[in-house]
Amino acid sequence: MHELGDHAVISKDDVVRFTRVNKPKAVVSKLWQRFREEVCRLNFYRVLMAYFLITILNSSVIMYGSGIVDDPTEEYGGHLEYVDALFLCTSAMTATGLATVNLNILTVFQQAVLAILILLGNVVFVSIFVVIIRCHFFQREINSLLESSKAVRKTRNKVDEEEVKCSTEPASDPGLSQRHAAGFREDAISRPADKTIQPTQYDDANGRIHSLDEHELEELGGVENHALGVLAVVLTLYLVGWLILGIVLLVPYSYRAHVKSIITTTQPGYVIPGWWAFFGVISSYVFHSTYYLLTVVGALSIIGSTQFPVLLRLFIWATWKFTPANSRLHQTLLFLLHHPRRCFMYLFPSVETWYLFGTQLGIDILIWLLFAVLNFGIPYVMEIPPGTRAAVGLFQALGIHSGGFFAVTVGSMAPALQIAYIVAMYISSLSIVMVVRQTNAYEEQSIGLDSTNLVKGGHLLTHLQNQLAYDLWFLIGAWFLICIVERTALMESHPGFLIFNVLFEVTSGYGTVGVSTGVPYDAYSLSGAFHKFSKVIMLFVMIRGRLRGLPLAIDRSILIPGEELFHRMDEMYNRRTKVPAQDDKVLRRDEKGPGANHTK
Numbered sequence: 001m002h003e004l005g006d007h008a009v010i011s012k013d014d015v016v017r018f019t020r021v022n023k024p025k026a027v028v029s030k031l032w033q034r035f036r037e038e039v040c041r042l043n044f045y046r047v048l049m050a051y052f053l054i055t056i057l058n059s060s061v062i063m064y065g066s067g068i069v070d071d072p073t074e075e076y077g078g079h080l081e082y083v084d085a086l087f088l089c090t091s092a093m094t095a096t097g098l099a100t101v102n103l104n105i106l107t108v109f110q111q112a113v114l115a116i117l118i119l120l121g122n123v124v125f126v127s128i129f130v131v132i133i134r135c136h137f138f139q140r141e142i143n144s145l146l147e148s149s150k151a152v153r154k155t156r157n158k159v160d161e162e163e164v165k166c167s168t169e170p171a172s173d174p175g176l177s178q179r180h181a182a183g184f185r186e187d188a189i190s191r192p193a194d195k196t197i198q199p200t201q202y203d204d205a206n207g208r209i210h211s212l213d214e215h216e217l218e219e220l221g222g223v224e225n226h227a228l229g230v231l232a233v234v235l236t237l238y239l240v241g242w243l244i245l246g247i248v249l250l251v252p253y254s255y256r257a258h259v260k261s262i263i264t265t266t267q268p269g270y271v272i273p274g275w276w277a278f279f280g281v282i283s284s285y286v287f288h289s290t291y292y293l294l295t296v297v298g299a300l301s302i303i304g305s306t307q308f309p310v311l312l313r314l315f316i317w318a319t320w321k322f323t324p325a326n327s328r329l330h331q332t333l334l335f336l337l338h339h340p341r342r343c344f345m346y347l348f349p350s351v352e353t354w355y356l357f358g359t360q361l362g363i364d365i366l367i368w369l370l371f372a373v374l375n376f377g378i379p380y381v382m383e384i385p386p387g388t389r390a391a392v393g394l395f396q397a398l399g400i401h402s403g404g405f406f407a408v409t410v411g412s413m414a415p416a417l418q419i420a421y422i423v424a425m426y427i428s429s430l431s432i433v434m435v436v437r438q439t440n441a442y443e444e445q446s447i448g449l450d451s452t453n454l455v456k457g458g459h460l461l462t463h464l465q466n467q468l469a470y471d472l473w474f475l476i477g478a479w480f481l482i483c484i485v486e487r488t489a490l491m492e493s494h495p496g497f498l499i500f501n502v503l504f505e506v507t508s509g510y511g512t513v514g515v516s517t518g519v520p521y522d523a524y525s526l527s528g529a530f531h532k533f534s535k536v537i538m539l540f541v542m543i544r545g546r547l548r549g550l551p552l553a554i555d556r557s558i559l560i561p562g563e564e565l566f567h568r569m570d571e572m573y574n575r576r577t578k579v580p581a582q583d584d585k586v587l588r589r590d591e592k593g594p595g596a597n598h599t600k
Contacts, residue, residue, distance in 0.1 A: 092117035094546035097514020100528035135228035510545035
């Protein structure tokens with residue numbers, strides 16, 4: 001409102017604000033609409049979060065209930081407090097490995113529940129279902145488009161026939177006549193394909209497609225749909241193959257006399273050697289006295305976690321090399337190699353895959369060397385024979401990524417090495433997260449990046465800054481809250497309780513690693529000595545840490561075909577593509593369907 005002499009002049013903005021204030025229903029309606037759009041709208045992150053939460057809650061009830069049914073007077077009856085059952089299920093589902101009780105006091109049924117959860121939360125297992133769901137919706141969308149295009153074609157043909165009947169003069173627009181002639185030529189539909197898509201000519205660092213001609217645009221939908229089907233098979237073979245190999249290598253070995261003796265005599269409760277070996281394959285619990293076990297379990301730990309993207313691309317590349325060059329499978333595998341991020345979140349271009357492999361290898365070698373150097377002179381470590389000590393150091397360097405196992409108690413090692421372990425637990429999974437961010441073209445635009453105009457170093461630095469901002473406040477906040485809850489134990493120096501040990505536990509949970517400084521009087525993690533509220537905080541830490549690798553924005557590889565955003569992203573990816581101006585030809589291509597022009 002503006003004052004002019006004795007008169008008050010009401011501006012248009014004042015009227016708008018007054019109207020809004022005096023229409024509370026409209027304001028509430030708008031807020032509710034905004035809430036539904038921003039909070040209630042499902043996306044991949046929220047669906048996956050719901051999957052984890054529902055699975056964890058249901059399994060924790062089952063696990064807790066089975067302990068109540070068993071006789072609680074038995075020494076190893078599996079009776080748990082509910083918060084411990086919830087913690088163990090969360091730790092297993094997120095593949096963390098932290099434990100609030102000694103796992104050997106659990107019944108075989110409860111251990112089986114944990115084993116199933118480890119598989120259900122495995123990144124490969126989850127990825128298989130994501131790919132299968134996308135493949136299903138992709139095929140459904142293609143079928144829907146075919147039906148729509150056929151209906152449009154019939155309608156347009158009828159309209160054209162009516163125009164021909166009613167017209168008494170030649171067409172005055174030569175361009176229009178030419179368009180009809182070209183658009184409805186039958187040989188344009190029936191001619192066989194004389195070439196196949198060549199992915200190497202049209203991809204950039206993020207798998208975007210540029211400068212495709214009309215025939216290649218026709219091929220793309222069919223190739224991508226087929227690629228999803230092949231990828232689902234490859235991922236299934238990857239998961240099942242490595243699990244079977246691990247079981248074959250470990251189960252018979254666990255029944256050897258000296259191994260069976262160690263398993264049954266050094267742990268509380270009766271442990272079946274074969275079950276111990278199976279559980280070791282999927283969770284990597286091991287002792288340090290045998291090179292064979294260190295080698296097998298150490299290899300399995302990286303195959304299913306940090307080196308999964310590297311080995312997946314290697315598997316696809318090797319299969320492509322040995323398939324006939326004129327087969328459809330050969331072309332599909334080539335499409336996956338050159339456009340990996342169109343189909344799968346953890347399949348990266350060649351350069352980024354080498355970067356990931358080099359980063360993880362460098363971390364492993366550095367941690368291995370630090371184990372040897374920093375532990376020099378510490379009696380607990382030096383009493384291990386030199387050869388075994390070197391193997392143990394390498395084993396723990398591999399396990400610090402996500403295995404959750406260790407052959408030497410962390411609390412008895414050099415303080416500087418424990419700091420190095422904290423850093424390694426954070427950056428080991430960070431490297432995969434950074435590659436996911438870097439190869440997500442949609443996320444580049446969401447944070448103001450354009451991969452065609454940015455230097456690679458600045459590009460990576462921007463993603464790193466955003467990821468640190470996403471992680472650090474949560475880590476520090478969880479550490480702060482647990483220190484408040486555990487104040488008495490920290491101030492009175494209860495066994496195992498140090499401020500540094502709490503930070504180590506939080507970082508291990510957030511990195512889904514599972515290595516812990518533990519407590520000196522039992523075999524469980526430091527979390528087992530926490531109060532209930534601290535355990536609940538650790539639940540959120542593990543779940544958020546497990547989902548931290550998902551895109552901050554939207555990723556083309558997780559969208560369901562048919563969504564509006566899916567089409568918008570394709571327009572963004574292909575904005576430099578020369579789109580055909582003749583809609584008639586597009587309709588004819590849709591009617592023929594994907595893969596119609598395949599000659600093989």
